[in-house]
Amino acid sequence: MENSKKIIREIKKLGSEIKPRPDFVTTNRDFLLRQISSQLPTENIKVGAFGYLQMFTQMFRLHLLEPVSVMLVIFGVFLSSSLTINAAFYSMPGSPLYRVKIALENTHAAMTTDDNQRVELKMEFAQKRVEELNKVATSVDINEAQKKEQIETIVAEFKNNVAAVKDHLAKMNQNLKQASSQGSVSDKEKAFKMAMSLSSKAQDLAQSFEQKANSLTDNEKLEVKNIINETVESAKQTSVSAQQLVAGANMETGTSTKTGIDGFGITSTPPIFK
Amino acid sequence: MQPSNISDNLLLLRLKKKDPEAFAKLYDLYVTPIYRFIYFKVSSQQDAEDLTSEVFMKVWQYVTETEDVIENFRALIYKVARNSVIDFYRARAKSDMPQSDEILSNIVDDHQQSLLRQIEIEIDVNKIESVLKKVKDEYRDVIILKYIDGLSTKEIAKILDKSNGSVRVLLHRALGVIREIINQNGKQ
Numbered sequence: 001m002e003n004s005k006k007i008i009r010e011i012k013k014l015g016s017e018i019k020p021r022p023d024f025v026t027t028n029r030d031f032l033l034r035q036i037s038s039q040l041p042t043e044n045i046k047v048g049a050f051g052y053l054q055m056f057t058q059m060f061r062l063h064l065l066e067p068v069s070v071m072l073v074i075f076g077v078f079l080s081s082s083l084t085i086n087a088a089f090y091s092m093p094g095s096p097l098y099r100v101k102i103a104l105e106n107t108h109a110a111m112t113t114d115d116n117q118r119v120e121l122k123m124e125f126a127q128k129r130v131e132e133l134n135k136v137a138t139s140v141d142i143n144e145a146q147k148k149e150q151i152e153t154i155v156a157e158f159k160n161n162v163a164a165v166k167d168h169l170a171k172m173n174q175n176l177k178q179a180s181s182q183g184s185v186s187d188k189e190k191a192f193k194m195a196m197s198l199s200s201k202a203q204d205l206a207q208s209f210e211q212k213a214n215s216l217t218d219n220e221k222l223e224v225k226n227i228i229n230e231t232v233e234s235a236k237q238t239s240v241s242a243q244q245l246v247a248g249a250n251m252e253t254g255t256s257t258k259t260g261i262d263g264f265g266i267t268s269t270p271p272i273f274k
Numbered sequence: 275m276q277p278s279n280i281s282d283n284l285l286l287l288r289l290k291k292k293d294p295e296a297f298a299k300l301y302d303l304y305v306t307p308i309y310r311f312i313y314f315k316v317s318s319q320q321d322a323e324d325l326t327s328e329v330f331m332k333v334w335q336y337v338t339e340t341e342d343v344i345e346n347f348r349a350l351i352y353k354v355a356r357n358s359v360i361d362f363y364r365a366r367a368k369s370d371m372p373q374s375d376e377i378l379s380n381i382v383d384d385h386q387q388s389l390l391r392q393i394e395i396e397i398d399v400n401k402i403e404s405v406l407k408k409v410k411d412e413y414r415d416v417i418i419l420k421y422i423d424g425l426s427t428k429e430i431a432k433i434l435d436k437s438n439g440s441v442r443v444l445l446h447r448a449l450g451v452i453r454e455i456i457n458q459n460g461k462q
Contacts, residue, residue, distance in 0.1 A: 004449050007456070008421050010402045015422030018403075020309035020323065028327045029301055033294055036334050040292055 092132060093150035094142075102157060109164075116194055119168040123201050126161035126235075129154050130208045137215035147216075148223045155227050158209070162234050165198060169241045176245065192246060199242030206235035282347040289337050300347070301330055307423045308355050314406055314418050315359045325362055329355045349432040352419065356433060405455050413448035420445055 088104060091097035105125050112118045136142075136150045176191045213221070213228040221228075282303075288296035308329055313322035332354050337344065344350055406414050415434060419425045425433075431441045 004453060007402065007449060007452055011406070011417060011421040014402050014406075015310060015418075018310045018313055019306055020326065021319075024323050025305050028305070028323070028330075029298065032301065032327065032330050032334075033298060035331060036292075036294055036297055040294065 092135060093153040094146060098153070115168060115171070116190075119165055119194075119198065122161045122164040122168075123198065123205070126158055126165070126205055127201075127208075129158035129161065130205060130212060133158075133209060134212040134215065137212055137220075144220055144223060147220060151224045152227060155224075155231050158231055159234055162202070162205070162231075162238050165202065166238050166241055169195065169198060169238070169245055173245050173248070176248070195242045195245040199239045199246060202235050202239035202242060206232050206239060209235060286337065286344060286347045289334075292338050297330075297334055300333075300351075304348075304351055305330075308351060310422060311352065311355055311418055312359055314403075314414055315411065316362065317407055321362065325355070325358050329358050332358065346429060346432060348425065349429045352423075352425070352429075352433040356415065402452070405452055408455060409448060409451050412444055413451055416441060416444045417448050417452070 088097040088100040091101050105121075109118050109121050109125075112121060132154050133151065136147060136154065139147065142150070172191050172194060209228070210232045213224070213232075216224065282300075285296045285300050285303075289300065305326065309322055309326045312325045312329070313319070316322050316325065329351065333351050336350075336354070406417065409417075412434065416430055419430045419433065420427075427438050427441050427445075430436075431438045434441065434444075436444070
């Protein structure tokens with residue numbers, strides 16, 4: 001067995017020692033290539049080129065096109081999403097993207113964990129509705145029916161935002177009572193500050209909404225008069241609720257609250273109640 | 275030299291479309307092992323070179339003309355080489371060049387026998403080439419294909435038109451014969 005292994009080893013060694021003359025390899029190569037070249041019809045060379053094309057196409061597809069395509073699809077989805085969101089951001093009632101805009105606003109609010117921040121957002125959204133109302137009211141490229149429909153949409157959303165603020169005020173009121181019983185000065189001060197802010201903003205919203213609605217023509221006003229009044233009243237009511245909450249807090253906290261209020265630099269009553 | 279089947283098949287596809295570049299690449303890959311395979315069988319450098327050139331030309335003709343599917347290019351080129359050597363000996367059947375596996379049996383001259391034995395005495399494992407030239411063609415084929423060119427049993431079976439089992443038996447016997455020759459040389 002050992003002898004066989006030795007023989008095999010020597011055979012392998014022999015294989016590495018026997019080689020053709022380099023001169024023969026080269027000259028024979030040239031000779032053969034000349035021989036076959038003379039047999040090559042023109043059309044076959046074209047077939048060869050086509051073969052190369054196929055090979056490169058396949059390589060291009062596998063190694064370049066497919067990864068780039070995937071990247072383009074991802075980029076396209078990302079870009080189209082960004083563009084859609086951007087387009088939705090500037091959309092107006094009557095546009096299919098307006099629903100997307102409202103949905104995005106609601107999602108934004110839902111994802112905000114802090115209650116105060118959420119209600120601030122609702123106020124901000126309400127302010128956007130006022131701006132939309134202004135645009136619709138001054139718009140001349142839509143007919144009265146369309147204008148009415150769009151104003152109704154804006155009003156509905158505005159009411160939703162204001163209602164959310166009102167709900168928050170009620171919740172704040174509840175919390176304030178609990179804070180009074182537990183003697184938490186810090187919570188009361190925060191609630192007071194928030195109520196002051198909301199009261200002021202709600203009043204501004206009511207005034208703005210009323211003012212923008214005045215841009216409508218008399219005929220248009222007739223169409224939407226009731227809902228505009230209702231909306232303005234709702235905003236005013238929200239402001240009143242906030243003011244009541246402030247007043248209630250003052251009564252309950254007395255001197256200590258005033259000290260706290262002074263500490264925040266908020267001592268003035270909202271303009272509407274002056 | 276152990277060319278991969280994948281690269282062989284890619285070159286083969288191009289060769290079928292008469293691509294000279296693919297032919298040149300296959301030539302570069304196989305010229306040495308094919309020359310060596312032939313050299314062991316013809317014992318002459320000049321004959322080995324002529325037959326090597328002929329083999330590549332035949333392969334070109336066959337691959338570019340056949341409609342058959344070529345599964346293994348390496349097996350094909352060795353088979354062409356083997357058949358070329360057979361044709362070579364057939365053409366010289368009546369000449370004074372005996373086939374290598376018949377060297378010993380054909381040497382009848384006492385003086386020549388004595389001279390050959392003198393040479394054999396000097397044979398050791400390092401002179402395995404001489405031993406290889408004295409064994410039967412099929413023994414030498416399997417030994418060269420297996421241990422020098424590194425072909426698989428399956429590929430050898432395809433080249434020799436035998437079953438895998440037959441190739442394994444041939445290898446075993448070939449090694450036994452070579453060992454016996456070497457042992458005998460050592461004793462004398």
